Amino acid sequence: MAGNTVARPDNALWTTTRAARELGLKRPELELALGLGRVRSVPDPSGPGRRITRAEIDRLRSENGFPEALRESVRAVAAPTGATLMDVPAVRLSRLARLGLLVPVSFYFSRYGALVWLYLAEELRQFAADEKNAPYLKGRLPEGLRGQERTGLDLRARNWRGRHLGFLLRQVGDDAWAQTAALASFLDPALVSDLVQDPYEQAHLGRLRPLPPVRVSASRTADLVTRITTASDPDEIDWLRTDLAQALTEARAQHPAPRPEPRTPQLHHPPHPAEATHPTQVARPTRPTRPARPAQAAQASPAPDGTPPHRSPVSEPDCNRPAVPTPRGGSRESRGLLGWLRRRS
Template sequence: MSGKAVPTKSVHTLASSYAPGRAAADLGLKRTELLLAVQLGLVRTIAGQEPGRWRIPRAEIERLQSAPGFPHALRERVKVVGTTEGAELMGVTRDRFTKLARLGFLAPVKFYLNRYRTLVWLYLADDVRQFAEANASLLSGQAPVTLRSRLGAGEDRRARSWRERHCSHLLSLADGPWQTAAVTASMLDPTQVADIVPDPYERAYLNRLRPESTNLPGGPDSPTAEVAARVLQADDPDEIRWLRTTLGLVMDQARNDHPAPRPDGEVPAPVTAFGPEQGDGGSLRDADTIQPDRPREEATQEASGEPATQGRKRRRALLSWIGRGNG
């Protein structure tokens, strides 16, 4: 993704770049709109001098300013809508729009709590328009039986659709297998992570590398923090199973890359491709459960962390699996 922060030690590069506040003003965006533009890959960033900080190169601002339709076109690409405005854009009722979102046809990009402490989802206006143009048959008449049965069973994929989109962005920023594992672990309940990663030093290292959720509403002490944390964690059985499997495989690669920091002289316990040596206890991480149609030899190569599956190829595979899950 073009929104990835590219680390650099060049003083000249940092000097010819702007902090987010200045960049947002020059681009005619609000701070929240700029953050969303970065997450969508519309604006390229570079790493700042402090960990977790980023800046916008002057050349990137000039590129965007010279684009056709600036600044209106850029603002339109990051425009978000709620249920009412989204339904109007699509030409359907609020109820139908909500049902389509619950079924996973529309992936939220943001959420917040209203004054009644109700979770409100926001969607990209561009996504809504494109969906309406490509799926006219779903905008009127009775929905197919399969969709009605899923709604009748209480299906609601909005939180999962947001997580998949959020996770995809975080994975695009991950630098190496340990950060990739930290992204995956951040979507799981701590008890799930402890089951897959029993070594306390490895879990501590994953926590240190845990990505900052900068697009979550409010700060860590805000009234919405608890709700935001709940939305961030997977709650669907299939989603949890996929994340557990993925975490197990990526941890194998991370351990092969380098061990987690630990007190001097302490030797880490031996770990197999399926977690600690505990017999069949790690069967959920069997590589064949991710893509059962592939030869077992190829899946075994993935779990062993051989060169063909390392680095960017691993992250591209994870992004691909996420996209397929959202479908």
């Protein structure tokens, strides 16, 4: 049913999870392949991550020996397995790694909390196959190396930092701020604050800071990861500071760090006389004064000569006169007058 097949564009972007599934790799193997440049990625247009195009997946699938060849090129092994590949004791491999002749590619912590360094199997085989490295594989090490070994030299963490920094810079591409954040991630935060004093630039670098290379589940493990990922040698700190200052200058020239937009002050105009009342306050209408009744007005107004107004006896009845019951029938005035005449007679 070729007519019903929907063709996928070559520039379709896939997540790293889907790309690992399509390439037959585990997630750590794909991350290592991205760092080594075996798998090419592009920036994610919707976020800070990376994406793999379908064209890149098709390119890798068309190579000879896929997927075994790709999987073997990113195979990382611990010291015992690596020593078997090199046909040397595991202790000899660890000694060569401490002296800087072999560079770890990653590390992890065992379930007992022990630090385990990993090496590329492909690089171990190449080191063992090179005839110039024969003095390091059999017999006693040269005197110069044995002298360094007696001082307790261990370059595994430093060499891993240099290699991992290359991985990070390769993945971020031309983003100058992301490159600056990658360099800053290997320095003590106090040293970074001395170089980057702007708080908005510090916040931007914090957002772009790479994730830790391993998951941290205990405080002891976290302290050890911090020591591994932070530069400690004075010369290493010096060249990291120099590179950070240069990268910061280039990042500022590329574009400034994001800053909050300044707030525009609101201009308050005086209200119009007709709109002086606050809009949330409704002006109450003035209650009209009820006109006084004529009798009340006459009582309230004084005479022209200033004498107090005359009070009508009807308006205020005499409280000292006893009340006369009103007989049934007739008016109150007539019944009161007859009673008074009777009392007179």
